[in-house]
Amino acid sequence: MTDPNRLQPPWTYVFDGPASRRGHQMNRLFMSLREVTAREEFTGDEAAYCARFGLSADQTRAVLGRDWQAMLDLGGSIFYVYKLALLDGRSMQYLGGVFTGTSETEFKAAMAAGGRTDV
Known part of the structure; x- marks a missing residue:
């Protein structure tokens, strides 16, 4: 998926207002993972946890598939996405x-x- 808000060269990424709005629900989910009980709920049923936060179908696919680049393209902040990576031991x-x-x-x-x- 190509994000029209990305700058050139292609390895440059900007997390700005539009990206923040696109990824708001997903970033809320990631930030919730700071709490032990949230991590337990998430690992118990990741799809249900995504639904609980109102993620779009594309965001849910990215999270469940650990498509890190898609998470950024869909409005994820690297600082928030990293919370999921930590949960995976990354x-x-x-x-x-x-x-x-x-x-x-x-x-x-x-x-x-x-x-x-x-x-």
């Missing part, structure tokens, strides 16, 4: 790898070497 470096087309190890190595040089 690191921010893992997400960095997903968003840059590299492995977590490659992404970590690039950061340790001073950052990406391919952009």
Whole structure:
């Protein structure tokens, strides 16, 4: 899915007012995962938990399928999406790898070497 609000080059992403409004329900769900009881409810029935927060069909598919890029395209804030990644035992470096087309190890190595040089 291509988001018309993305800037060029394509690896640049802006979380602005329109994105915030698009992803409001999904970001509320992610923020709820700060609470132990919410994490238990979510892991017990992820689809029902998505419905409880009023996610769209596309947002629900992205969350259930752990389509991290789609979550951003659908209005997810990386800071909120990360809460779901943490629930799955994933690191921010893992997400960095997903968003840059590299492995977590490659992404970590690039950061340790001073950052990406391919952009």
